[in-house]
Amino acid sequence: MEWLNSIVYGVLLGGLYAMFAAGLSLIFGVMRLVNIAHGDLIVLAAYLALVMTEAAGIHPLASLVIVVPLMAAIGYLLQRVLLNRTLGDDLLPPLLVTFGISVIIQNGLQELFTADSRKLQAGAIEVASVRIVEGLSIGILPMIQFAAAVAVIAFLQWVFYRTAIGRAFRATSDDPVVAQLMGINHRHVFALAMALSLAVVAVAGVLLAVRTNFDPSIGPARLVFGFEAVIIGGLGSMWGTLAGGIVLGVAQAIGAQIDPGWQLLAGHLAFLLILALRPEGLFPKVQA
Amino acid sequence: MSGAAFRIEHANRSSRIGLALWAVILAALAAAPAWADRAQLRLLAEIYTYVALASLWNLLAGYAGLVSVGQQAFVGLGAYALFWLSILGGMSPLWTIPLAGAIATVVALPVAAILFRLRGHYFAIGTWVMAEVFRLLASQLSALGGGSGISLPVSVFMSIAPSRNAREFLTYGLALSLMAAVIVLIVLFLRSRYGLALTAIRDDELAARSNGVDVHRTKLVVYVITAGATAMVGALAFMQKLRISPDTAFSVNEWTAFVIFITVIGGIGRIEGPIIGSIVFFALRETLADLGSVYLMMLGAVAIVVMLKAPRGLWGLIAERYGWQLFPLERRVVYIDSQPDSH
Numbered sequence: 018m019e020w021l022n023s024i025v026y027g028v029l030l031g032g033l034y035a036m037f038a039a040g041l042s043l044i045f046g047v048m049r050l051v052n053i054a055h056g057d058l059i060v061l062a063a064y065l066a067l068v069m070t071e072a073a074g075i076h077p078l079a080s081l082v083i084v085v086p087l088m089a090a091i092g093y094l095l096q097r098v099l100l101n102r103t104l105g106d107d108l109l110p111p112l113l114v115t116f117g118i119s120v121i122i123q124n125g126l127q128e129l130f131t132a133d134s135r136k137l138q139a140g141a142i143e144v145a146s147v148r149i150v151e152g153l154s155i156g157i158l159p160m161i162q163f164a165a166a167v168a169v170i171a172f173l174q175w176v177f178y179r180t181a182i183g184r185a186f187r188a189t190s191d192d193p194v195v196a197q198l199m200g201i202n203h204r205h206v207f208a209l210a211m212a213l214s215l216a217v218v219a220v221a222g223v224l225l226a227v228r229t230n231f232d233p234s235i236g237p238a239r240l241v242f243g244f245e246a247v248i249i250g251g252l253g254s255m256w257g258t259l260a261g262g263i264v265l266g267v268a269q270a271i272g273a274q275i276d277p278g279w280q281l282l283a284g285h286l287a288f289l290l291i292l293a294l295r296p297e298g299l300f301p302k303v304q305a
Numbered sequence: 306m307s308g309a310a311f312r313i314e315h316a317n318r319s320s321r322i323g324l325a326l327w328a329v330i331l332a333a334l335a336a337a338p339a340w341a342d343r344a345q346l347r348l349l350a351e352i353y354t355y356v357a358l359a360s361l362w363n364l365l366a367g368y369a370g371l372v373s374v375g376q377q378a379f380v381g382l383g384a385y386a387l388f389w390l391s392i393l394g395g396m397s398p399l400w401t402i403p404l405a406g407a408i409a410t411v412v413a414l415p416v417a418a419i420l421f422r423l424r425g426h427y428f429a430i431g432t433w434v435m436a437e438v439f440r441l442l443a444s445q446l447s448a449l450g451g452g453s454g455i456s457l458p459v460s461v462f463m464s465i466a467p468s469r470n471a472r473e474f475l476t477y478g479l480a481l482s483l484m485a486a487v488i489v490l491i492v493l494f495l496r497s498r499y500g501l502a503l504t505a506i507r508d509d510e511l512a513a514r515s516n517g518v519d520v521h522r523t524k525l526v527v528y529v530i531t532a533g534a535t536a537m538v539g540a541l542a543f544m545q546k547l548r549i550s551p552d553t554a555f556s557v558n559e560w561t562a563f564v565i566f567i568t569v570i571g572g573i574g575r576i577e578g579p580i581i582g583s584i585v586f587f588a589l590r591e592t593l594a595d596l597g598s599v600y601l602m603m604l605g606a607v608a609i610v611v612m613l614k615a616p617r618g619l620w621g622l623i624a625e626r627y628g629w630q631l632f633p634l635e636r637r638v639v640y641i642d643s644q645p646d647s648h
Contacts, residue, residue: 108370128599241434286438
């Protein structure tokens, strides 16, 4: 039963990782950009929510109403002002610029909020749980998080394949030059993709902050988890990303069950194993 | 077809001046124990460490296009090899440094086999994951203090040299020699056929491939050599620190962020870049270090501005403007007959 509990815990945790991964996967799909600052932006969203809850006294989940559009606006500007200039054939500029942003966010947060660890207080909902059978109960909050992850991925899938902006994303991804000839402003499209990515980051950041303690230095590890989920699931596949997150979450939960020191290591090893045996990931998007 | 009588010249006027300049600087630095105090020697040795690490990262990212943000994996591996072999194996720390390099070279092979499946940006984050794996494994080494680390016992560091001054001079000399060796190694490597292959790959990977350049092999050679040398630098750095822990040995900030900033600010893809970058980095650090995290933010901002406005770095600006090169690296065909073969 202890094992079942930890596997269920791992699956639900995987939802959070899938959310880290979805934003990463989205911008890579549209503009081949890997955002090294992704994890730090998750932490930034968590701190924004912290400021909202402390200043306005609102519930952390209610702060999403402000944090999501705010992060989306930051994403739009970041892409328009800075990151669009780095895109091209050379890999280095986007990598190094986002690396620089990562360092700036981390140290900026440390300057403003110190290195102390913080947490968003969500009240009674934090400890509420549903008993499934004797010895197995599932927390309400982890379930909300998992449901949110599924909803976010379903939403992204819908945007990508059912809307005009999604068509613009796919067209720009396939060939930015032809997309421009068709009257698409690729700079604007890229900025919208980054805005959408950071909107997802905002949801992930707030849910992370309700779940665990956070401090300015935890961003890079979130980037790594998201990245691992993307690769495990298979590049370019949104639902694969959810599967990747779950595999990662379960691997960590099993590792932790064996020895607490093995939690992170087990996740990384699962990732390396899949990379070695099946480098295209579990559910690769079929390449035309 | 008559055998063409030509040779390849690497040096030109500025590189000859450059070499003379380096010889003078190296001689002055080698004599530093005579003119510098203990704190200055330590600072210089730290600068050498960063010049060496940045030069190696430059070879990897600037020449071979392998943008790694996980070189701390090999810094830490080298450092842990030194502590393991000298504390548990009873070896003299000095002899463990080349051994640390050898170990890292061997470890780099399977690591590359996995990471080379990832392309471009994903390779970068993959190297980071690998470094995290190394860090977590190191924190499982209870014989070396696990997560909290361990100090080098007095008996071990006394075995380096009996007196404090002798130890300081010895480690200073080692740091200087290691830096010089790394730079000479890189110059020789770039002048070899591998260097030519790297240039071809950088300019056009497809064209290089179709001319028979084995791209995978060339990159693998660079990755493995860099790993070995990085581990030796790491081992020496922690022999000076006398204390190790997983978080310091595998620190992404200290061993990768700083190194990348140094290389980008100085000029990526040129040997002079990391040297210039290190001088700028330490000049800033010595004047602004009190600012703490604000200093790091400034460094990040400077790197972003340099990347966007002057992607070839400070030395790139100088080199493009005046055509200087301080190392004999260009390739110029010189015909031995006064007339090029015309029949």
